[in-house]
Amino acid sequence: MNISEKHPLPKKEFETLAETRNLYCVSIFLPMDKKGKEQNMHLAQARLRQSINEVQKTLVEHQMQMNEIEEYLEPVEQLLDKVELWRNPSDGLAIFLDSEDGMRYFMVPISFETKTYVAGHFYLLPLLPLYHNDGLYYLLDLSQDYVKLYEGSRYSFKDRYLQDFAPKQLEDAVGSDYEQKNLQFRSGQATYGASFHGQGAGKDDEKDELLRYFRMLDEGVKKITSDSKAPLVLSCIDRLYALYAEANTYNNLYDKHLSGDPEYKKDDKRHQESWMLVEEYFQRPQFNKINKFKELFHTQKTSYEIDAIVNAALNGKIDTLFIEEGGDVFGIYDKKDNEVSIDEKHEINNVSLANLAAVQTFEQGGEVYFLPPEQMPVKESPMNAVFRF
Structure with a gap:
């Protein structure tokens, strides 16, 4: 299987990066090129070279000697x-x-804007979308002679071997009275593709046998998923979805399915199509939190003031933080006096306040969502927050 079964950046690794404090922490983010033409032109390497030059200039501003800079950046040069x-x-x-700790690098499924950042800590803001609007789901590929169950998320997809707990095909469930027949199509509608030996067999018999088969599959699915509340997505022809729904006792059968015969799809295609279908399910908490902000607006439980948000984040008081996509705020936080001063741009002696607030919120169990400017609850500010109390 070509698809990763692990998160592209495990949370423990993120936490290690977030805890790092050093004099010159360098963060570089680059988009990479997947097309052969761009790869042959070495555009990504050119972006890295430009980023190295930018970091060199910043380190010179920090009074670092050029020979020290070249030695320090050598691991990045080697990339x-x-x-x-x-x-x-x-x-x-x-x-x-x-x-x-030297250099660490990660290839992740996010196309970043090119960015460099040098401070006493790492810039992790672009990585936070990896940890939100995601979750576990199951995909059941279903036909009369083929069945498979997968466990998936945005970044993982793996076979759960349903055949160890249930019949692999209808024939295994109903025995020797079953024989396969080609699917018939009438007025664009697929009919059940089974016929039975003996006199008087018809559609009612077909339905009964399929229901029997699907109930066995349902029992197998429940053994594997245990008490999971993750959505179960079906990939099957339309009429089989309705029939499986009749047999289903799993507590969260998804109300949409992937239409068509699933048997000959590759796993990466299965993963891509099923995630696109179920993604909206995992976005619901984000929309609920936006509505919550609007309901609580003009109360002390929300804010769009940068200084209030930064202070709340550092004290673990933020339930949900909304950040404008592509937005950032730079300034200085005085920990002693709990005061925030905001600057117009990133300078040698200030930091990203958006990065500070977002990382602190995430580290202390809050949610961080990145929204297009037009979807921000309060559009006049690049950060909006819902407080815990």
């Missing part, structure tokens, strides 16, 4: 010649460098 990195890319590349 330019790492052929496999550029030939087999993901959507984005995140590079982190500090003097204690």
Whole structure:
């Protein structure tokens, strides 16, 4: 299976990066090129070279000597010649460098805007979309002579081997009285593709046998999924969905299905299509939180003031933080006096307040969502928050 069964950046790894404090922590984000033409032109490597030059200039501003800078950035320079990195890319590349742990880099399924950042900590804001609007779901590929169950999420997809707990096909369930027949199509509608030996067999017999088969599958699905509340998505012809729904006792059969015969699809195609179908299910909490902000607006339980949001984030008081896509706020947080000063742009002595608030919120169990400017509850501010109390 070509699809990763792990998260592209496990939360524990993110937390390690978030805890890193050093004098010159370097963060570089790059989009990568998947098309052969762009790869042959070495555009991604050119972006990395430009980013290295930008970091060099910043380190000079920090009074670092050029020979020290060149030695410090040597591990990043070496990535330019790492052929496999550029030939087999993901959507984005995140590079982190500090003097204690050296260089770490991650290929992730996010196409970043090119960005460099040098401070006493890493810039992790672009990575946070990896941890929200995601969740576990199951995909059941279903036909009369083929069945498979997968466990998936946005970034993972794996076979759960339903055949160990249920019949692999209808014939196994109903025995020797079954024989396969070609599907018939009338007025664009598929009919059940089974016929039975003996006199008087008809559609009622077909339905009964399919229901018997589907009930066996249902029992197998429940053994594998245990008490899971994850949505179960079916991939099957339309009429089989209605019949399986009649046999189903799983507690969260998804109300939409992938229409058509699933048997000859590759796993990456199964994953892509099923995630596109179920993604809206996992976006519901985000929409609910937007509505919650609007309901609580003009109360002390929400804010769009940057200083109030930063203070609340550092004190673990944010339930939900909304950040405008592509937006950022730079300034200085005075921890002693709990005061925030905001600057117009990133300078050598300030930090990203959006990164600070977002990472602190996430680290303390809050949700962080990135919204297009037109979807922000209060559009005049790049950060909106719902407080816990």
